[in-house]
Amino acid sequence: MNPSFPTNNDPPAIRNIKLTIEYDGTNFNGWQTQQARNLTNRQPSQKGQRTVQGEMEKALKKIFKKDLKLIGSGRTDSGVHALGQVANFQTRSIMPTTKIQSALNANLPDDIAITKTEDVPLNFHSQYSVQSKTYRYTILNRNSRCVQQRDFCLLYHHKLNLRAMKEEAKSLLGRQDFKSFTASDPAKCKKGIEGNTVRTIKRLTINKKGDFLTIDIEANGFLYKMVRNIVGTLLEVGIGKLPKGSIKQILLKKDRNTAGITAKPKGLMLLEVKY
């Protein structure tokens, strides 16, 4: 018999399944399961150890009856949301993608939803194949909270000079060392990895619609807490605490202490991952 020809006794071929995932990060201790995170020095969260990855691996196990390794495009922190997080896993199951998606949605909690399920080439890797990621930070710029959106935006009372923010934001574009805008990543510290802090911001747009301000940032990659530190700094520009030219200076100093505060996680959303 021709050994290159598949027979009924051959196991089904390995498939690589790419998932697009939406989640409300409010009640999650971030994306990553605790096992991986034990490498870090973080304190256990009050919310317990519920993670998006953990809930997804539980659902995968229910459906495929075995432990499957789920690779995410990257971590999101506790309280950070996603509209387009991406993850992939390999399986020999012949279940159609539409069935995988409905089975996952049926087995996942209400604060996670799979919005797309695709068969992709075996060399696709959710983390290593990333071309760019886009994050959106939402600020509600008024006095009174918006009840419906309260977990998805930062309530900010002070009047903001939008023109100044847009002008300063231009200095963040392009390939630069963003060391001033990152906190030391506890996972990398533990492993003794210094880490390259050069990234390329491809797009940064600030839009206002009613009282809602959105800051969208697309980059080839993001450092730990980079978006939230950029947003905190832009807010200080907006209230006039940081004068014109500040961001250029902050970038040059390569010192976290020169930039603004870290904006709260609840305003942050992983919008899209491009491959």
Place this chain on the structure above:
Amino acid sequence: MNPSFPTNNDPPAIRNIKLTIEYDGTNFNGWQTQQARNLTNRQPSQKGQRTVQGEMEKALKKIFKKDLKLIGSGRTDSGVHALGQVANFQTRSIMPTTKIQSALNANLPDDIAITKTEDVPLNFHSQYSVQSKTYRYTILNRNSRCVQQRDFCLLYHHKLNLRAMKEEAKSLLGRQDFKSFTASDPAKCKKGIEGNTVRTIKRLTINKKGDFLTIDIEANGFLYKMVRNIVGTLLEVGIGKLPKGSIKQILLKKDRNTAGITAKPKGLMLLEVKY
């Protein structure tokens, strides 16, 4: 001394304060406090007895140091939301309305917000002065849930014939007996009040934006569960379970059993109360 002239010893005049209130009904056992509701036969909710009115009266007591009677425009059921609920209370406090609003918002939980605070004439009564109310019901018409909006819409998988729904909805307009679209109100039953079931629907619009369908209904008043029963019936029209002309027949029969099911509370929002 002229007795008609106010002196320092006269107490400040009575004021009537109108509040516009936004709330996320998810974790409330409705608007009304349990004291008033004990007249009814309802079972205690699993969520406990947390009500919007109760939380508001607690906040008012903290601010004004006395029990104040808060009059709402009407009840909303457990799980029903509001963008523009209205309530009023009387006080002799001289606190400016802006201060009342910020003090209330500071003392209220995150799922309630006061969006407007006004001094109104003493004869204004949130319930009796109502000219019309507008409710919005939101349906997400697709297979997969929307995580962010999950508490604010009904997920509905079946394909809907929008044209048929709009056509049938016309029969609901105007002054009519809506007996077929109401459940017996337990509060009124207990009191032995039969109740007039004639109401006037001034406007009923059905709009689609992406996968979201909204049904707005403005009427001079609503019967118990009327909006949710109308929505349940319109959905049965949309899937073709109820043929053309059904709504006219249902109205004529004056029998709840002829109409469709009661749509879930989470899709319902009290949008506006007009005076």
